[in-house]
Amino acid sequence: xxxxxxxxxxxxxxxxxxxxxxxxxxxxxxxxxxAEPIQExxxxxxxxxxxxxxxxxxxxxxxxxxxxxxVLPETATRVFxxxxxxxxxxxxxxxxxxxxxxxxxxxxxxxAASHARVERYATGRHVDGVxxxxxxxxxxxxxxxxxxxxxxxxxxxxxxxxxxxVPYVDVDHIGGVAKAVRHLLETGRRRIATIAGPQxxxxxxxxxxxxxxxxxxxxxxxxxxxxxxxxxxxxxxxxQLLDDDPDLDAVFVASDLMAHGALxxxxxxxxxxxxxxxxxxxxxxEMARYTDPPLTTVRQPIQEMGREMTRQLLRMAAGEDIGHAxxxxxxxxxxESA
Amino acid sequence: xxxxxxxxxxxxxxxxxxxxxxxxxxxxxxxxxxAEPIQExxxxxxxxxxxxxxxxxxxxxxxxxxxxxxVLPETATRVFxxxxxxxxxxxxxxxxxxxxxxxxxxxxxxxAASHARVERYATGRHVDGVxxxxxxxxxxxxxxxxxxxxxxxxxxxxxxxxxxxVPYVDVDHIGGVAKAVRHLLETGRRRIATIAGPQxxxxxxxxxxxxxxxxxxxxxxxxxxxxxxxxxxxxxxxxQLLDDDPDLDAVFVASDLMAHGALxxxxxxxxxxxxxxxxxxxxxxEMARYTDPPLTTVRQPIQEMGREMTRQLLRMAAGEDIGHAxxxxxxxxxxESA
DNA sequence: CTGAAAGCGCTAACAT
DNA sequence: ATGTTAGCGCTTTCAG
Numbered sequence: 001x002x003x004x005x006x007x008x009x010x011x012x013x014x015x016x017x018x019x020x021x022x023x024x025x026x027x028x029x030x031x032x033x034x035a036e037p038i039q040e041x042x043x044x045x046x047x048x049x050x051x052x053x054x055x056x057x058x059x060x061x062x063x064x065x066x067x068x069x070x071v072l073p074e075t076a077t078r079v080f081x082x083x084x085x086x087x088x089x090x091x092x093x094x095x096x097x098x099x100x101x102x103x104x105x106x107x108x109x110x111x112a113a114s115h116a117r118v119e120r121y122a123t124g125r126h127v128d129g130v131x132x133x134x135x136x137x138x139x140x141x142x143x144x145x146x147x148x149x150x151x152x153x154x155x156x157x158x159x160x161x162x163x164x165x166v167p168y169v170d171v172d173h174i175g176g177v178a179k180a181v182r183h184l185l186e187t188g189r190r191r192i193a194t195i196a197g198p199q200x201x202x203x204x205x206x207x208x209x210x211x212x213x214x215x216x217x218x219x220x221x222x223x224x225x226x227x228x229x230x231x232x233x234x235x236x237x238x239x240q241l242l243d244d245d246p247d248l249d250a251v252f253v254a255s256d257l258m259a260h261g262a263l264x265x266x267x268x269x270x271x272x273x274x275x276x277x278x279x280x281x282x283x284x285x286e287m288a289r290y291t292d293p294p295l296t297t298v299r300q301p302i303q304e305m306g307r308e309m310t311r312q313l314l315r316m317a318a319g320e321d322i323g324h325a326x327x328x329x330x331x332x333x334x335x336e337s338a
Numbered sequence: 339x340x341x342x343x344x345x346x347x348x349x350x351x352x353x354x355x356x357x358x359x360x361x362x363x364x365x366x367x368x369x370x371x372x373a374e375p376i377q378e379x380x381x382x383x384x385x386x387x388x389x390x391x392x393x394x395x396x397x398x399x400x401x402x403x404x405x406x407x408x409v410l411p412e413t414a415t416r417v418f419x420x421x422x423x424x425x426x427x428x429x430x431x432x433x434x435x436x437x438x439x440x441x442x443x444x445x446x447x448x449x450a451a452s453h454a455r456v457e458r459y460a461t462g463r464h465v466d467g468v469x470x471x472x473x474x475x476x477x478x479x480x481x482x483x484x485x486x487x488x489x490x491x492x493x494x495x496x497x498x499x500x501x502x503x504v505p506y507v508d509v510d511h512i513g514g515v516a517k518a519v520r521h522l523l524e525t526g527r528r529r530i531a532t533i534a535g536p537q538x539x540x541x542x543x544x545x546x547x548x549x550x551x552x553x554x555x556x557x558x559x560x561x562x563x564x565x566x567x568x569x570x571x572x573x574x575x576x577x578q579l580l581d582d583d584p585d586l587d588a589v590f591v592a593s594d595l596m597a598h599g600a601l602x603x604x605x606x607x608x609x610x611x612x613x614x615x616x617x618x619x620x621x622x623x624e625m626a627r628y629t630d631p632p633l634t635t636v637r638q639p640i641q642e643m644g645r646e647m648t649r650q651l652l653r654m655a656a657g658e659d660i661g662h663a664x665x666x667x668x669x670x671x672x673x674e675s676a
Numbered sequence: 677c678t679g680a681a682a683g684c685g686c687t688a689a690c691a692t
Numbered sequence: 693a694t695g696t697t698a699g700c701g702c703t704t705t706c707a708g
Binding site for chain 4: 688
């Protein structure tokens with residue numbers, strides 16, 4: 001049933017059209033230097049035979065595949081969690097790749113084995129370049145690929161020692177936090193706490209650093225609890241902060257999901273938001289508009305990050321030398337919670 | 339910076355190890371017919387040179403790529419909606435592919451352009467086979483690929499005229515609905531309505547057919563409203579059913595998400611569940627356990643569908659002739675709502 | 677057990 | 693404007 005009947009080759013088409021392989025190749029690849037009647041004949045032969053170019057053969061000589069990998073270094077479960085980070089990146093990447101007529105191949109690589117397989121796949125030149133959507137801790141894969149000469153761009157500044165510089169695109173976490181904390185100060189808050197994210201991710205680290213910097217500059221003490229970006233951890237961290245200092249009147253939370261948990265804890269503790277305690281989140285996820293009260297938060301251009309990352313990669317794949325880091329601006333979105 | 343220094347070829351390794359290309363190839367591919375000391379020498383040369391096989395060259399001769407595509411014929415937004423269908427399929431597929439040491443490549447193909455690109459990619463033999471996670475309406479792509487001789491399996495019975503049979507794996511929608519409706523009848527319900535899914539998807543069609551069959555067999559009239567599998571449409575459809583027949587005492591809803599919407603409408607209409615109206619859903623999504631009351635629903639083995647689909651595909655890719663359809667059993671999960 | 681040689685199907689100089 | 697030719701890097705008979 002599925003016994004693929006012999007696939008016709010260029011040779012077959014050439015014979016049928018009464019021309020040479022080279023001419024068929026030219027027509028198939030849209031060269032204009034072929035006489036119209038011959039083009040016509042070739043196209044008919046292609047049609048009749050149902051010819052489709054063998055991409056492996058083409059890649060072998062062109063050294064290109066016209067496809068690009070986007071690696072999601074997470075388990076399927078996390079990729080499909082309600083955080084809209086991955087879809088945002090994918091949309092951005094797709095847009096740019098579509099425009100460049102390249103094929104996007106997604107690779108989920110949550111396990112060590114899949115990590116290894118991705119490495120083989122990429123170093124084997126199955127793709128012209130690799131992008132990483134979020135990088136975990138000090139994942140060595142991006143650097144490994146760079147070293148093997150494959151164009152690589154990460155979304156999110158990679159951590160770990162820089163044996164070889166890995167190009168990346170990130171958002172301005174620190175600037176965003178600065179705006180958030182400054183807003184709290186300017187609206188009269190005196191005792192500003194933070195719920196930080198996990199300290200093995202750059203987003204967690206940078207957002208905490210931004211908070212620390214800003215408070216130090218304004219001569220205030222910091223008050224910190226650490227969560228893991230989940231709603232539950234946000235609630236627990238808020239509880240802890242209230243215990244540590246019942247007089248706090250504001251909290252900057254490093255993710256909207258955690259902020260959601262914190263809002264609930266505050267309500268249970270009888271604090272009014274924003275009257276007693278102001279709350280600012282980070283991410284501007286859809287849900288931030290529907291919390292009670294709606295969440296003031298820092299917006300980051302996720303989709304734009306995907307696009308920018310792709311533009312960089314395409315430039316590299318085209319042999320251009322590119323700068324090694326791009327940082328996109330973040331903005332404070334004011335809503336009722338602060 | 340990214341100027342890939344010349345990649346070493348088999349030839350280079352062979353020279354360095356003082357053997358022939360053929361021998362290096364044997365070692366690299368794990369042939370056992372090579373003397374141990376030579377294997378050792380070759381491996382060292384590979385190591386020193388940082389040799390990685392060129393996959394395009396290999397594919398050209400072996401006619402295999404050892405990678406398989408899973409096409410998600412949806413926009414990124416829909417792929418990442420809160421329905422856990424796609425992650426389930428992906429997990430199942432990944433498990434089987436991992437075991438077979440094949441690379442999974444995901445392709446999101448929501449637009450016409452991406453559809454075309456996937457076709458080129460697959461017919462160009464960039465992958466050894468293609469799986470479809472859900473098929474829309476009468477999407478011609480699966481059949482097109484089958485016709486071009488590439489192994490294809492769909493999850494969900496494809497619709498449309500069968501010019502060429504496309505292998506598929508599906509769950510027993512009709513049997514599941516039958517169990518649900520029979521349960522309602524056996525617990526004394528007399529006037530059983532349904533909220534159907536969209537009639538351009540096989541899941542929508544089959545689940546409605548199952549309801550109709552079962553009611554006909556028991557000599558009762560059917561009462562139907564149609565939704566689109568979203569929560570909102572479920573609420574609206576329930577409203578409509580109550581208007582059509584205020585005396586209804588049970589409703590079979592073709593998806594849990596719609597059932598969630600229906601529960602809300604029922605509450606607003608002052609009906610108690612299950613006392614006044616029994617509700618049964620379909621899908622057994624996570625959320626079904628947390629509705630008020632928890633939802634009796636039909637469970638379908640999504641992940642198993644992914645696994646089975648993959649097994650089929652691998653068998654086909656290995657040249658075996660396989661049966662053309664597999665249907666997996668569904669089961670009724672009793673909770674408080676019915 | 678190892679090597680020589682013949683391609684896999686295509687593109688890209690180089691001729692004509 | 694078209695054809696001829698020489699590989700791209702690898703696997704795989706077939707001899708030895």
